[in-house]
Amino acid sequence: MTVNQTLKDVTARITERSRATREAYLERIGEAASRKPVRTMLGCANLAHGFAACNAPDKASLAGDEQLNIGIITAYNDMLSAHQPFETFPQLIKQAAREAGGVAQVAGGVPAMCDGVTQGFAGMELSLFSRDVIAMATAVGLSHDMFDAAVYLGVCDKIVPGLVIGALTFGHLPAIFIPAGPMTSGLPNDEKARIRQLYAEGKVSRAQLLESESRSYHGPGTCTFYGTANSNQMLMEIMGLHIPGSSFINPNTPLRDAMTREATKRALQITACGNAYTPVGAMLDERSFVNAIVGLNATGGSTNHTIHLIAMAAAAGIKLTWHDIAEISAIVPLLARVYPNGLADVNHFHAAGGMGYLIRELLTAGLLHENVRTVWGEGLHDYAIEPYLGENGTVIRKPAPQVSGDPKILAAAEAPFQADGGIKLLTGNIGKAIIKISAVKPERHIIEAPAKIFHDQAELQDAFKAGLLEGDFIAVVRYQGPKANGMPELHKLMTVLGILQDRGQKVALVTDGRLSGASGKVPSAIHVTPEALDHGIIAKIQEGDLIRLDATKGILHLLVSDEELQNRIVPMPDLSRNHYGTGRELFSAFRQIAGHADQGASVF
CATH class of the missing domain: 3.50.30.80 (IlvD/EDD C-terminal domain-like)
Structure with a gap:
């Protein structure tokens, strides 16, 4: 596979522009990585504080130098539909860690606000800044230096970018992002939009509008339209921060739980104490961010990421510009039609082939850097798959379909919806x-x-x-x-x-x-x-x-x-x-x- 020349040129330009800041960043995280496992550097009183509330087996594990410890950073709250499923994830992660010979602790919580609730009201003026608060809260949670890896539980608009910035600040630690998944499909998005317009014209009542909105946003999981929250999930997968195939599996399903257990065990496998050490700060390089920009354009993703990607990259010493994003957009075809860029929702997108099909098409067209590091290993080809639940409760993966399950939702690279990302x-x-x-x-x-x-x-x-x-x-x-x-x-x-x-x-x-x-x-x-x-x-x-x-x-x-x-x-x-x-x-x-x-x- 030959990578598109424009993609190569933009990547080379970003790399050269970022050389000094990137090298300084890698030097800092390299120094931090030299202390392993880091909690052995703590004094006895410090360490005792760190595991005082653990159960006896976990306490015994953490008192030694061998067992690995995962820090959980969670955006759980039960007002936000997207984050409510995370209530049960810490116990699931802790059990999976024990089964793999490790320990997991909730290192800290970060705030998670909903733009859908605050839209048009004063609370929305805190929204963008909440991203940087989340990054700082992540740093507070990880500042205890008790952890060999971290997993991040977050989904929505500013939460994931804030978590990425925080994770990159602790770039010597491996990082895996574990999503909760989208809610099941409700009222079709075009019908929701029609009712909103009728209400604005005074043709339907507030009660009718509220009934329509409640049928759209009706259960646990992310909203099903393709806004910033679901663009986040696409980015985490195409950047290799998710385990393959995990972005759009519905909450509270056996496959969702199986993926959470698998992500936990993978986090233990990629620490500095093993042979597959994958520090997130080194893993996410200029090519990873170029891939993210490609994915954003190929799916018609949220324009918020023209801000967030620049801030995320800066946390890793990488300097992106709007010109980079626009130049990549000009050569990346639009392959997805998901509301508001179409009538389908993200469940329909996933059923049509989803991320696996999308990544396979982009790789085949030379529009992604394949030879990147991910939490799964070397190469983005591992993500051109479809996930299924195996008979024994584990995750199995099959190659992504060769043909879109619905060409009105997912197009082939040679026959896109439009020639550029828009x-x-x-x-x-x-x-x-x-x-x-x-x-x-x-x-x-x-x-x-x-x-x-x-x-x-x-x-x-x-x-x-x-x-x-x-x-x-x-x-x-x-x-x-x-x-x-x-x-x-x-x-x-x-x-x-x-x-x-x-x-x-x-x-x-x-x-x-x-x-x-x-x-x-x-x-x-x-x-x-x-x-x-x-x-x-x-x-x-x-x-x-x-x-x-x-x-x-x-x-x-x-x-x-x-x-x-x-x-x-x-x-x-x-x-x-x-x-x-x-x-x-x-x-x-x-x-x-x-x-x-x-x-x-x-x-x-």
């Missing part, structure tokens, strides 16, 4: 932005229209209800960046803009906020940087200014002269209401030091 970099005098066009009709890829200015999504909704959104326009929703208010997702804009677009108006969105993958059919320039509060030109746009958004040529331009822009002084709105309540006052330091979106919007 994530593009926009540049111009407004700054840099990301746009995802995989669900936007070609005739809407270019729009030149006057600006309508809003300082939050509620203002736009109010204007819609008042009948003020007439004609063609580009909605500029600003002061939504990380420094202004934590960069919330702005999903409530999409229903309104979608309605107007369906009425025949040409509309688009320009914002320094986020949208996940939910922009759908509306052309949306998101993550605009510099943001409004950071002296970005987006702050100088006035009502009625013409803006040109051209997704074909990658242009985002304010059609106002440079001289006029230099002389413009636009008063800043009062943002104090975004700084207090629902815990936002505790994050003032984060807002002050947050980096640009194109640098991962990180506080580190």
